[in-house]
Amino acid sequence: MFTNAKGKLFQYRNCQILRDHEIFTEDLWVRDGIILNPEKIFFDERISADYQINCKNSILAPGFIETQINGKYCAFGVDFSQEELVKNGGVDKVRKGLLEHGVTSFCPTVITSPPHVYKQILPLLKKRKGCNGGAGIVGIHVEGPFISEEKKGAHLKEFVEKFDNGIKDVIDMYGDLENIAIITLAPELKQSKQVIEDCVERGIIVSVGHSVANLVTGEEAVSNGATYITHLFNAMLPFHHRDPHLVGLLTSNRLPPNSQIFYGMIADGIHTHPAALRIAQRVNPKGIVLVTDAIQATGLPEGCYKFGTQQIEIKNNKATIAGTDTLCGSIASMDSCVRHFSKSTECGNVEALEAASFHPAQVLKISDRKGTLDFGSDADFILLTEDLHVKATFIAGELVWQKSGDVVSVISKGS
Amino acid sequence: MKLVILDKYKDVSEWAARYVRRRIIDFKPGPERYFTLGLPTGSTPLGMYQELIKLHKADKLSFKYVITFNMDEYVGLERDHPESYHSFMWNNFFKHIDIDPKNAHILDGTAANLVAECNEFERLIKEAGGIELFIGGIGPDGHIAFNEPGSSLVSRTRVKTLAQDTIEANARFFGGDVTKVPNEALTVGVGTVMDANEVMILITGAHKSFALHKAIEEGINHMWTVSAFQQHPHTIFICDEDATLELRVKTVKYFKSLMRVHNKLADDPE
Numbered sequence: 001m002f003t004n005a006k007g008k009l010f011q012y013r014n015c016q017i018l019r020d021h022e023i024f025t026e027d028l029w030v031r032d033g034i035i036l037n038p039e040k041i042f043f044d045e046r047i048s049a050d051y052q053i054n055c056k057n058s059i060l061a062p063g064f065i066e067t068q069i070n071g072k073y074c075a076f077g078v079d080f081s082q083e084e085l086v087k088n089g090g091v092d093k094v095r096k097g098l099l100e101h102g103v104t105s106f107c108p109t110v111i112t113s114p115p116h117v118y119k120q121i122l123p124l125l126k127k128r129k130g131c132n133g134g135a136g137i138v139g140i141h142v143e144g145p146f147i148s149e150e151k152k153g154a155h156l157k158e159f160v161e162k163f164d165n166g167i168k169d170v171i172d173m174y175g176d177l178e179n180i181a182i183i184t185l186a187p188e189l190k191q192s193k194q195v196i197e198d199c200v201e202r203g204i205i206v207s208v209g210h211s212v213a214n215l216v217t218g219e220e221a222v223s224n225g226a227t228y229i230t231h232l233f234n235a236m237l238p239f240h241h242r243d244p245h246l247v248g249l250l251t252s253n254r255l256p257p258n259s260q261i262f263y264g265m266i267a268d269g270i271h272t273h274p275a276a277l278r279i280a281q282r283v284n285p286k287g288i289v290l291v292t293d294a295i296q297a298t299g300l301p302e303g304c305y306k307f308g309t310q311q312i313e314i315k316n317n318k319a320t321i322a323g324t325d326t327l328c329g330s331i332a333s334m335d336s337c338v339r340h341f342s343k344s345t346e347c348g349n350v351e352a353l354e355a356a357s358f359h360p361a362q363v364l365k366i367s368d369r370k371g372t373l374d375f376g377s378d379a380d381f382i383l384l385t386e387d388l389h390v391k392a393t394f395i396a397g398e399l400v401w402q403k404s405g406d407v408v409s410v411i412s413k414g415s
Numbered sequence: 416m417k418l419v420i421l422d423k424y425k426d427v428s429e430w431a432a433r434y435v436r437r438r439i440i441d442f443k444p445g446p447e448r449y450f451t452l453g454l455p456t457g458s459t460p461l462g463m464y465q466e467l468i469k470l471h472k473a474d475k476l477s478f479k480y481v482i483t484f485n486m487d488e489y490v491g492l493e494r495d496h497p498e499s500y501h502s503f504m505w506n507n508f509f510k511h512i513d514i515d516p517k518n519a520h521i522l523d524g525t526a527a528n529l530v531a532e533c534n535e536f537e538r539l540i541k542e543a544g545g546i547e548l549f550i551g552g553i554g555p556d557g558h559i560a561f562n563e564p565g566s567s568l569v570s571r572t573r574v575k576t577l578a579q580d581t582i583e584a585n586a587r588f589f590g591g592d593v594t595k596v597p598n599e600a601l602t603v604g605v606g607t608v609m610d611a612n613e614v615m616i617l618i619t620g621a622h623k624s625f626a627l628h629k630a631i632e633e634g635i636n637h638m639w640t641v642s643a644f645q646q647h648p649h650t651i652f653i654c655d656e657d658a659t660l661e662l663r664v665k666t667v668k669y670f671k672s673l674m675r676v677h678n679k680l681a682d683d684p685e
Contacts, residue, residue: 039505043494046516
């Protein structure tokens with residue numbers, strides 16, 4: 001559709017927009033892919049919209065931002081950790097597939113792999129803007145290999161590494177750090193203070209996870225600059241009242257003043273019990289970030305699949321390594337996680353939507369242009385039903401996906 | 416003069432909106448014939464704006480061929496300041512209706528040359544063919560727009576220093592800090608409003624009842640600037656019961672007996 005026509009002014013009407021932590025009736029004004037302040041246009045430019053788009057009473061919310069889409073395998077039959085799949089149009093397949101789940105930006109996530117794999121794959125996952133070809137890539141999430149062997153989850157033990165020589169080992173492992181947005185590491189590893197500080201200095205978000213760290217080690221990591229926890233409760237030691245481990249970071253009073261710890265949550269109803277989801281949400285509602293941790297099998301029917309060297313079994317909406325109970329990522333979509341989160345925590349639509357947009361944008365330090373509908377932000381947004389089913393997805397003002405042809409209707413000026 | 420007495424604030428808002436609609440529709444505005452409307456800000460007209468928006472949303476009223484001129488604006492307050500009258504008009508009225516932005520005029524209190532800005536405003540009103548209907552509210556001291564007590568009754572659009580009472584009354588909009596309230600404003604003059612074909616004044620609440628008494632039951636006096644409209648051929652005051660508390664029983668009874676006639680003025684057009 002023409003909704004990105006250059007220099008034209010678009011007024012999205014008849015919608016309930018999410019702004020300033022509230023959902024209310026308001027129009028959204030967009031020109032050249034940016035959300036504008038209509039009051040300034042009215043009094044300074046004295047013009048009206050070229051096109052009015054009737055959103056038919058949809059909720060209009062910021063596009064979802066997915067900070068962890070991976071597993072050993074990755075969504076839509078593509079594994080970001082396997083070179084041949086990434087090379088053969090796999091990235092674009094995922095980018096495109098994410099649009100219908102309302103995802104406008106994401107971090108392709110590469111799990112624990114041998115060094116040569118990172119050097120082949122990371123250059124193929126460069127940052128790029130979203131468009132009608134698919135969601136934008138805001139940087140790679142490297143989940144491993146600097147993790148705990150004990151809490152490796154579905155990652156392969158033989159590739160787990162240490163960084164005894166500090167950041168040098170990190171650079172030797174990944175090659176170029178340029179496209180890395182997030183690194184998940186186990187903070188109990190030797191030299192972690194130096195590695196965390198060096199990563200933060202390079203603008204990389206440090207997330208603690210796949211770890212056996214106790215709370216004190218977790219607090220030190222946060223003091224050193226870590227700001228994120230990778231899939232809370234999963235692949236870490238459980239909450240214990242005498243040592244709450246990393247889970248205790250949610251209520252720690254030993255974090256730097258005015259800091260906000262963020263934590264990823266796989267709200268697919270399988271990785272985390274609804275009661276645990278509620279505990280996290282109630283004690284630290286501003287830090288929750290919904291992630292899918294989606295794997296290659298997303299969207300496939302039940303059965304056994306051979307991906308890479310491992311057999312995966314899909315049954316009852318769960319993906320496990322065949323013959324074991326080890327979960328190996330979810331097969332959930334972002335929008336279903338948002339619905340599940342909203343329903344099981346009764347947090348309401350605002351918090352559910354912000355947990356998949358504003359909060360991940362804050363994690364990635366891009367909330368000045370993504371994750372909100374503030375004036376000056378990129379016009380990456382979605383239209384949803386009252387019960388949070390995605391109806392249409394827009395990137396930089398362009399309609400890039402719609403469920404059916406009648407989601408919106410357009411009136412042009414003068415007609 | 417007409418005085419329309421209604422029960423509550425809500426009734427005043429509804430009646431005023433229906434009256435404005437009726438006036439616009441009867442005028443039959445079009446591309447060659449614009450209806451010019453003078454507009455106030457403040458808590459009194461807010462309900463009327465909400466009713467006008469409802470009428471617009473119900474497809475019963477269009478502002479496509481309406482030109483508006485606002486009465487006043489603070490000096491030195493940025494347009495997008497939440498307490499500026501630009502912001503008030505945008506948030507409470509303009510963004511909800513179909514007016515062409517080119518036709519909405521508000522004095523620019525940040526203009527480099529304030530006198531020139533005021534003269535230009537007068538010129539624009541003249542160019543638009545004068546104002547058909549000027550809507551206003553009044554302060555408890557009987558001021559209309561920012562024509563504070565003592566203003567000339569033949570004044571034109573100009574820079575005006577605000578009375579201390581007005582500054583203190585407005586401090587509640589600036590975090591209770593009197594020093595943050597601008598102490599000057601640009602305002603149309605009493606004479607500017609007098610030139611309109613018709614003037615409609617909204618008055619609600621017991622705290623305005625003495626001003627209403629001064630406006631209509633005593634002589635014309637520049638200390639109660641709204642009293643000037645006793646000499647206007649078409650003035651309509653719309654008030655609630657509370658605002659009549661200081662009026663004579665005779666006055667109230669007389670105008671109430673006319674309500675049957677006055678109500679027809681706000682009826683749907685044939």
